[in-house]
Amino acid sequence: MAFRADFPSVYSLYKKLLRSYGPQGWWPIIKRGRIFYHPKNYECPRNEKERFQIIIGALLAQNTSWKNAEKALLSLHCAGLLSFSKLRNASEKEIARLIRSSGYYNQKARRIKNFLEFYPALRRIASPEKMRESLLSLNGIGPETADSILLYAFKQPFFVVDAYTRRFCAAHGICHCDDYEQCRSFFERNLPRDFRIYNEYHALIVQWGKEQNGIRSKRK
DNA sequence: GCCCAGGAGCATA
């Protein structure tokens, strides 16, 4: 284990972030038409409906701010389409119209429809690794989206690497993460194998990244 | 008006 010696530093960075930002309550869930965060509660999703929301949210959040993705998710919810059966019966055109605020709406609507076609078969896969392979084989699902789904919707310990994670690594000099899998494996080898920690750590890195954005825009 | 935001797929070299 080449990086074993770094265990305290990666984990202590996590604890430091947690102390300064507090639990993030990620991934948020829609209830009664409102978005709810649930700090310190890692039980979500509690049911298939909440799980489904998280998956669609992960697809909508691709290359856009969470705020825009959230608007799109709420608009699907308000149209009564935020469930597998309702969305399965909706047309691609209708979905595209509703998710407009998340950007790339035609592409995302196509990807959602494609995903829904394979979802029942995907649910039958017992092994998390096999499920990851299947997710990655679907059009429009790359490593970050696959790991977000596995971690936040299925509570499986897969560390999510995104643009903020890469910046976080560079800023703290903790690893060279040009390659997605290398970076993921670095975090996974240097943290206790607990989906709650992966969940919170990623959310905290995002919070850190947003704060950095604020600092950068103030400098301009 | 410009730039960037929590990606992914495809073509091309």
Add this chain to the structure above:
DNA sequence: TATGCTCATGGG
């Protein structure tokens, strides 16, 4: 293997 282009809205 890696680099560039495309998809597109919304907010600062």
